[in-house]
Amino acid sequence: MNSRRNFLQKTAIFAGALALGQYKANALTALPIVDHDDEEYWKLVRAQFPLSAKKIYLNNGTQGVSPFTVINEVQQDMLEVDTQGKYGGGDEAAIKALAQFLNTKESEISLTHNVTEGVNIICWGLALKAGDQVIITNNEHVGHASPWLNRWKLSGVELVVISLAKTAEETLQNIQKAITKKTKLISVPHIPCTIGQVLPVKEICTLAKQKNIATFLDGAHPPGMLQVDLKDIGCDFYAGCCHKWMLGPKGTGFLYVSAEKRNTVQAYYGGAGVDTGWNLLSHPKEFKGYSENGHRYFYGTQNASLYKGIVKAIEFQNQIGRERIEKRVKYLAHYLQENLIKLSPDIEMLTPIEDISKAAQIAFKVKNKEVQKLQSQCSEKQIVTRFVAENNINCLRISTHIYNNTKELDTFLLEVDKFVKS
Ligand SMILES: Cc1ncc(COP(=O)(O)O)c(C=O)c1O
Structure with a gap:
């Protein structure tokens, strides 16, 4: 009873502070543990x-x-960048925070701008040829369907569309039935954009591994909604964003490429961070190789303030x-x-x-x-x-x-x- 009264008192104090527009970074952690239905x-x-x-x-x-904490961080940092003439940075901290958030190695995270970008990197990076089969679902978002349809159109990769069922078991069976000798990849949403169904992704990945098939999950929704643990799920690739359930800045996303499968995903764009060294003036010209981390897939000038916003969004989630x-x-x-x-x-x-x-x-x-x-x-x-x-x-x-x-x-x-x- 006492702790409940304390909680309400603290709530009133914090609510007062917030009404004045004074955001208190630690307000949420200062409260005692509460339940999922504690409306106060x-x-x-x-x-x-x-x-x-x-x-x-x-x-x-x-x-x-x-x-506010995310918006303030981004706004203040953008002002600082242009006040001080600062350039770059922030990517390491964002990668570190994302790797902890998703339980991956830091070297397995690439920073992208949205889910679609991650889907395209995998879609084009995998060495698929005409007649190879990719299993997808009848509940795709354009950001996952369109890259694959483009690959089908330009490379003749076959898309095998399975139906999502009312139960996880039946959906798993539908995938199992669709697998053939030509199946090279299962590329499905963790949660589709349509009806919010959670797919049995761990079981799908286990099944795929047994059959030596790669797995790619469209993770637009789960991070920030569920406690996503990519090592536990066991997928090879996962494309997500920070601008939906993670509540981070718009135009921020990530791609997970497992270290074991990195060399199966060809980088098709070069740029700062992608290679391990280059020389255009030597004979012969030199392109040493590809970075042994997620930088293999992202490059060029970025908005470092947004990266700081990603870190704040993760801090906010951890606080609660x-x-x-x-x-x-x-x-x-x-x-x-x-x-x-x-x-x-x-x-x-x-x-x-x-x-x-x-x-x-x-x-x-x-x-x-x-x-x-x-x-x-x-x-x-x-x-x-x-x-x-x-x-x-x-x-x-x-x-x-x-x-x-x-x-x-x-x-x-x-x-x-x-x-x-x-
Ligand atoms: C399941 C799913 N995949 C992909 C996307 C595309 O995401 P983005 O706009 O971040 O590229 C969405 C967006 O709503 C989605 O719901």
């Missing part, structure tokens, strides 16, 4: 974001909103606690899913019900109605959702992150109720 604590977390109180932002799956974040975002999504199902038999729930196959995104349709209209209805009430047209799925997707709460979800549910009854 999560109210304080929301106060760390500039997000308007009027907005019910349920579209983190498209783009995350950054907390990654386990606590995962529990909270799943709790909210579960709350929404349960209440949607209860709301009406006309709700067609697309996100799987089983716990291992769902996380923080819920997607649904409404029988005999176009949910795009529900999106417009919500938009008039300042509720931001995502209509998913991809792969002709035509559903509404709701993302729940740490700045959301059950009250916001209740407001959204009211709109769904009106829509269903209209």
